Amino acid sequence: MARVLLGVTGGIAAYKACELCRLLVRARHDVVPLLTPGAERFVTAQTFRALARRPAAEDVYLHLTRADLLVVAPLTANTLAKFAHGIADNVLTEAALAHRGPMLVAPAMNPRMWSHPATRTNVEALRARGVELVGPDEGETAEGELGVGRMAEPGEIFERAQELLGGKSVLKGKSVLVSAGGTREPIDAVRFVGNRSSGRMGVALAAEAARRGARVTLLGANLAVAHPAGVEVVETPSAADLEREALARGADADVVVMAAAVADYRPAGALTGKRPKDRATWTVELEPTTDVLALLGATRTEGTVLVGFAADRGETGLERARAKLRDKGADLFVFNDVARTDIGFDAADNEITLLGADGERTIAKAPKEEIAAAVLDEVEGLLGR
Ligand SMILES: Cc1cc2nc3c(=O)[nH]c(=O)nc-3n(C[C@H](O)[C@H](O)[C@H](O)COP(=O)(O)O)c2cc1C
Structure with missing residues (x-):
C-alpha cells in the first residue's frame, strides 16, 4: 500500500477524478484528496473524502503530508503555471512544493490554452524537473472544440500511477x-x-x-x-x-x-x-x-x-x-x-x-x-x- 496525494483542479474533467480516486482506493492505496478552491466549483471535497474513506476533519498541515506519489488530474493551465513558478497559494500548490518523489499530472484544458506559448514554456519547465505528463489527448472538448486538450482517461492515469508506485514493490522485476x-x-x-x-x-x-x-x-x-x-x-x-x-x-x-x-x-x-x-x-x-x-x-x-x-x-x-x-x-x-x-x-x-x-x-x-x-x-x- 502506498500513500497518494490526489490533486484536483478547476476544470470540467474534475468529475473524472472521482473515478481515478475510486481506482486508487480499490488498489488499497491511502489516498489524500487535495482540491483547489477552483475544483470545488465543479466537484465537492465531501465526494472525494467519501471515496477516499477519509475523516471530515483533516490535519492543518495537510499540505505537508508525506506521500509516495502526487497525481494531479485534471491539471488546469492555471495550476500548471503555478507549479512551474513555485507558487504556493492553496493546499495543492503548497503540497506540490513540499512533495518529494514522483509527480504525475494529467493536463486538461481548451486546445488554444494548451498550445499557448506560456503553457508550452510551463510544460517544459515541469518536464525538466522530472514531472511526468499523461495526456492530454486529442478529441472534442466539453465546449465542443476539436484539438489536443482532453484529459487522459482515469484508467490510463491509474495504470501509470501504479507503474510509478511499482518502484516500491518487492515484486518489481520478480x-x-x-x-x-x-x-x-x-x-x-x-x-x-x-x-x-x-x-x-x-x-x-x-x-x-x-x-x-x-x-x-x-x-x-x-x-x-x-x-x-x-x-x-x-x-x-x-x-x-x-x-x-x-x-x-x-x-x-x-x-x-x-x-x-x-x-x-x-x-x-x-x-x-x-x-x-x-x-x-x-x-x-x-x-x-x-x-x-x-x-x-x-x-x-x-x-x-x-x-x-x-x-x-x-x-x-x-x-x-x-x-x-x-x-x-x-x-x-x-x-x-x-x-x-x-x-x-x-x-x-x-x-x-x-x-x-x-x-x-x-x-x-x-x-x-x-x-x-x-x-x-x-x-x-x-x-x-
Ligand atoms: C465551465 C468552466 C470550465 C473550465 N475548464 C477548464 C479546463 O478544463 N482547464 C483549465 O485549465 N481551466 C478551465 N477553466 C478555468 C479554470 O477554472 C480557472 O482558470 C481557475 O482559476 C482554475 O483554478 P485552479 O487551477 O486553482 O483549480 C474552466 C472554467 C470554467 C468556468
Missing part, C-alpha cells in the same frame, strides 16, 4: 507464476468433468502482480474472464497440462500462486472418439490426478514463495486448509468458503482467510481485485524476509 480457472478432464472427445471456477481470482492476482512490476505468467485453465494486460498466458485446459507447465516453470519463479481449481480426479481411460448416445448406462471411473501443489512444495527451490488455495466448506474446510498448509510445503494458504453463494466460485467478490506460519488473518468481503492486493501484500512480506 517472476510470478499464477494458475487460474478450472481444469476440464475429458471423458471422450467432446465431454468432460469440470468445475465452476471462472478464473476471476487468479486473473486478479496476475493483473495485480503485473501492476506491481512483476514478470507474470498465467496458466489459464478455461478462463471465463478476459486475459489481463501485460501478462504471458499459457493455456492449460486439463490437470495434466497444468501439471506439466507448473512443474516446468515453477522452479524458476520467485512466487508461485496456485489459484486454479485443478481436478482432483480424472476419468480413467478417456475415449478418443465421441461415444454415441444409446440407452445403456455409462459408468465412468475416476482416478486421482497428481497433487501439483504438493509436488511443487516438495521440489521447490530455496527462496520461492509458494501459495496454495483451498476452496472448501465451513469450519471443517478451514481445518482441512490448516492441515494442507502443514502437509504441502506451502508458505501461505488462501481459504475461501465455497458453502457461501455471495463469494468464491464465479462471484465478483471474495472473503478469505490467509493461513501462514505466523498465524491466520481474515480479509473481509471485497472485490477480488482488492483481495488479490491483500494476498500479494502478504507475499511481499514473505519475499522481503
